[in-house]
Amino acid sequence: xxxxxxxxxxxxxxxxxxVLTVGNILACWWLIRWTAKPRHGExxxxxxxxxxxxxxxxxxxxxPLPRWWLWLFYITMIFSAVxxxxxxxxxxxxxxxxxxxxxxxxxxxxxxQDTYGPLFAKYAGTPIAQLAADPGALKMGQRLFVNYCAxxxxxxxxxxxGFPNLSDNSWLYGGEPDTIKLSILDGRNGxxxxxxxxxxxxxxxxxTAYVMSxxxxxxxxxxxxAGAAHFATYCAACHGADGTGNTALGAPNLTDSSWLxxxxxxxxxxxxxxxxxxxxxxxxxFLGEDKAHxxxxxxxxxxxx
Amino acid sequence: xxDEQAGSLPPSPVETDGSSTGEDMYASHKKxxxxxxxxxxxxxxxxxxxxxxxxxYGIAWLSWDGHQAVLLDLPARKFYIFGLTFWPxxxxxxxxxxxxxxxxxxxxTSLAGRLWCGYxxxxxxxxxxxxxxxxxxxxxxxxxxxxxxxxxxxxxxRIKATKHFVWIVFSLYTxxxxxxxxxxIRDLTVAMIDFNLGPWETFWVFFYGFxxxxxxxxxxxxxxxxxxxxxxFQSAMFDRDTLVIAYDEQRGDPRGSRKKSVDPRxxxxxxxxxxxxxxxxxxxxxxIRDGLQYECIGCAACVDVCDxxxxxxxxxxxxxxxxxxNAMAGRPTRIIRSRTIMYTILLLxxxxxxxxxxxxxxxxxxxxxxxxxxxxxxxxxxxxxxxYILKIINMGERARHYRVxxxxxxxxxxxxQLVMPAPLVEVPAGEVASLAVSVQVDPVQLKxxxxxxxxxxxxxxxxxxxxxxxxxxxxxxxxx
Numbered sequence: 001x002x003x004x005x006x007x008x009x010x011x012x013x014x015x016x017x018x019v020l021t022v023g024n025i026l027a028c029w030w031l032i033r034w035t036a037k038p039r040h041g042e043x044x045x046x047x048x049x050x051x052x053x054x055x056x057x058x059x060x061x062x063x064p065l066p067r068w069w070l071w072l073f074y075i076t077m078i079f080s081a082v083x084x085x086x087x088x089x090x091x092x093x094x095x096x097x098x099x100x101x102x103x104x105x106x107x108x109x110x111x112x113q114d115t116y117g118p119l120f121a122k123y124a125g126t127p128i129a130q131l132a133a134d135p136g137a138l139k140m141g142q143r144l145f146v147n148y149c150a151x152x153x154x155x156x157x158x159x160x161x162g163f164p165n166l167s168d169n170s171w172l173y174g175g176e177p178d179t180i181k182l183s184i185l186d187g188r189n190g191x192x193x194x195x196x197x198x199x200x201x202x203x204x205x206x207x208t209a210y211v212m213s214x215x216x217x218x219x220x221x222x223x224x225x226a227g228a229a230h231f232a233t234y235c236a237a238c239h240g241a242d243g244t245g246n247t248a249l250g251a252p253n254l255t256d257s258s259w260l261x262x263x264x265x266x267x268x269x270x271x272x273x274x275x276x277x278x279x280x281x282x283x284x285x286f287l288g289e290d291k292a293h294x295x296x297x298x299x300x301x302x303x304x305x
Numbered sequence: 306x307x308d309e310q311a312g313s314l315p316p317s318p319v320e321t322d323g324s325s326t327g328e329d330m331y332a333s334h335k336k337x338x339x340x341x342x343x344x345x346x347x348x349x350x351x352x353x354x355x356x357x358x359x360x361x362y363g364i365a366w367l368s369w370d371g372h373q374a375v376l377l378d379l380p381a382r383k384f385y386i387f388g389l390t391f392w393p394x395x396x397x398x399x400x401x402x403x404x405x406x407x408x409x410x411x412x413x414t415s416l417a418g419r420l421w422c423g424y425x426x427x428x429x430x431x432x433x434x435x436x437x438x439x440x441x442x443x444x445x446x447x448x449x450x451x452x453x454x455x456x457x458x459x460x461x462x463r464i465k466a467t468k469h470f471v472w473i474v475f476s477l478y479t480x481x482x483x484x485x486x487x488x489x490i491r492d493l494t495v496a497m498i499d500f501n502l503g504p505w506e507t508f509w510v511f512f513y514g515f516x517x518x519x520x521x522x523x524x525x526x527x528x529x530x531x532x533x534x535x536x537x538f539q540s541a542m543f544d545r546d547t548l549v550i551a552y553d554e555q556r557g558d559p560r561g562s563r564k565k566s567v568d569p570r571x572x573x574x575x576x577x578x579x580x581x582x583x584x585x586x587x588x589x590x591x592x593i594r595d596g597l598q599y600e601c602i603g604c605a606a607c608v609d610v611c612d613x614x615x616x617x618x619x620x621x622x623x624x625x626x627x628x629x630x631n632a633m634a635g636r637p638t639r640i641i642r643s644r645t646i647m648y649t650i651l652l653l654x655x656x657x658x659x660x661x662x663x664x665x666x667x668x669x670x671x672x673x674x675x676x677x678x679x680x681x682x683x684x685x686x687x688x689x690x691x692x693y694i695l696k697i698i699n700m701g702e703r704a705r706h707y708r709v710x711x712x713x714x715x716x717x718x719x720x721x722q723l724v725m726p727a728p729l730v731e732v733p734a735g736e737v738a739s740l741a742v743s744v745q746v747d748p749v750q751l752k753x754x755x756x757x758x759x760x761x762x763x764x765x766x767x768x769x770x771x772x773x774x775x776x777x778x779x780x781x782x783x784x785x
Contacts, residue, residue: 035330035653036329036331037329037330038330042704062330064329064330064331064332065330065331065332065531066331066332066333066334066527066531067331067332067333067334068334068527069331070331132414142739146694146739146741150676150678151677151678152679153679154674154676154678154679154682154692154741155692155693155694155741156676156692156724156741156742156743157741158690158743159682160678160679160682161679161682163678163679203570257685258685259685262438263683263685263687289416
């Protein structure tokens with residue numbers, strides 16, 4: 001709420017602030033003038049005040065301060081007057097410099113953009129696959145990654161439960177340079193519906209057994225066989241008939257060793273029963289194309305090494 | 306100051322001239338015109354000025370191993386002092402050095418009084434140069450006083466303008482040299498010739514130039530009297546065995562002028578001929594014959610000039626001299642006393658400690674930052690994995706390869722696996738390498754949820770160059 005919002009009903013607060021501010025400055029001026037002269041009964045400048053310590057051997061003088069010291073006080077008043085003209089401070093007066101925190105922020109961001117923008121723009125024209133061999137670009141990409149991505153994907157890009165590992169060769173949406181860049185710029189929403197209500201506990205168990213077997217792991221063959229039928233009905237549309245997934249939809253490959261939420265039968269069962277919601281935020285407005293280009297280069301280099 | 310002197314405190318120097326209006330609690334400044342002085346102590350101060358200013362203006366131009374000998378590179382956060390390169394994490398040594406410097410100052414003050422103020426303080430040193438310039442251009446003390454009393458004439462304006470011009474040029478060069486310790490001075494020279502100084506460099510050249518011009522040209526003794534905190538608290542270091550400059554009242558009084566041929570004893574006079582030269586040479590405008598005063602910076606100009614007068618009169622030197630309160634009272638002066646012994650021991654221990662610490666400094670540092678995105682993660686092989694960022698700081702003078710190992714011996718984890726992008730890390734001289742690594746362990750080994758592990762860094766070509774850092778490894782506890 002700004003001061004203007006108060007003045008919707010009255011101008012009181014505006015005038016209140018102005019009176020307080022100006023009144024304080026004038027009061028300071030008066031105080032300094034008043035104390036510059038000795039008052040009745042006070043020792044003259046240069047005389048002793050009459051106070052003494054240490055059996056009368058230590059006396060206190062009322063020594064004058066240098067006059068330029070006095071001027072320092074007046075200078076602070078002149079400073080505040082100039083400040084109050086240039087900057088907001090007197091009620092709703094906005095100051096002749098039109099300074100606001102928002103303006104200052106935008107100015108600094110623009111200055112940073114002018115300084116650092118060209119460093120990123122320099123690489124924007126080179127295709128990612130080619131840029132991945134440039135150590136300078138990779139170094140910048142890594143630093144950007146640590147700043148903006150490591151919070152979820154880990155400093156080594158190895159991911160974590162719910163956050164994809166970007167350093168292996170398994171991709172939800174595809175590992176082509178431009179696809180990676182698009183994931184960064186526009187984000188992704190991966191939705192796995194919950195099948196618990198449709199399949200019931202028994203059905204979920206059976207599909208879990210089938211997914212385990214797809215993955216080449218030990219599973220109850222009877223359950224797996226029953227699960228295969230459910231899989232063909234409900235899962236194959238996204239994950240493919242053979243379970244190798246579909247990068248167009250972000251449906252994971254269930255036959256490899258890469259597990260987004262965890263590899264155990266329990267976690268797989270939970271995914272089927274309750275579904276999953278994966279969200280990668282869009283960074284187009286936040287980072288811009290040039291930084292995303294370098295980030296994609298770095299991430300691409302991780303999986304191709 | 307000991308309280309004996311306090312009783313004889315003179316009225317303030319500003320008041321003694323009787324020119325105050327008696328109404329105002331602020332006194333206008335009376336310019337002090339110190340008369341030129343020659344003699345042993347003046348020569349010592351000239352030597353001090355030459356050496357200290359020579360160091361200040363000279364060292365900026367020295368080179369060492371391909372960089373400026375003394376360069377405080379703030380943007381890069383590296384501080385070059387001749388052969389040593391300091392990093393922000395070495396500021397500890399700087400604090401240590403400052404403690405030593407402060408103790409040394411206290412030590413000297415307790416022994417010899419305001420030696421720092423009189424001979425080595427930048428305020429004194431630059432004021433000496435400014436006074437010298439002023440005398441070269443404006444002439445002697447008497448000429449200056451006469452000119453300042455008269456009205457403005459073209460000749461006076463020319464002389465004043467010349468003086469201020471020379472002062473300002475000298476001040477700006479001082480500011481330029483100051484900035485030259487932060488931006489390489491040769492680059493700064495080129496940038497200045499091209500009118501291409503950065504905004505902050507320009508600001509600091511002018512700021513420091515202005516400070517020099519204002520303090521050494523205009524403020525002078527007022528800095529010592531009104532502003533300097535050290536001048537205020539050094540009385541705490543004084544005792545009766547501290548050297549001070551004092552007028553021998555018993556020998557000098559009663560004062561009075563007399564012919565050289567007159568025997569002062571018969572005329573009822575002391576040795577002081579009341580020539581007031583000691584007042585005229587005083588840079589802070591006091592009369593040393595009024596006793597020890599807080600304005601006295603211990604420059605000994607009055608000692609020099611009084612000795613010359615005593616010589617001319619055929620009297621013994623030392624009517625105004627370096628002495629101690631005990632000596633003045635006819636008691637012996639002790640140099641070895643509890644505070645000097647303590648300062649000596651403290652200084653020795655601290656200095657030797659600093660020399661040892663700097664010579665034993667390892668030019669290598671390892672920092673470990675544990676990733677916070679997840680507590681831990683499982684690999685497809687079922688191992689538990691934690692991720693760390695290692696920052697390897699090579700503070701040495703050449704590039705090195707380092708090998709990183711990890712040990713879980715502290716927590717009974719004997720089979721830790723370290724996953725790194727490459728087995729060896731190359732770090733160029735004076736740079737920080739940052740790399741993400743992960744540590745894996747079979748969860749059956751974990752006895753606790755949080756385990757201490759140690760990262761150990763060893764230079765490949767020098768096994769004695771090592772650094773280590775503790776870190777935490779988190780994981781699920783499978784069995785208790």
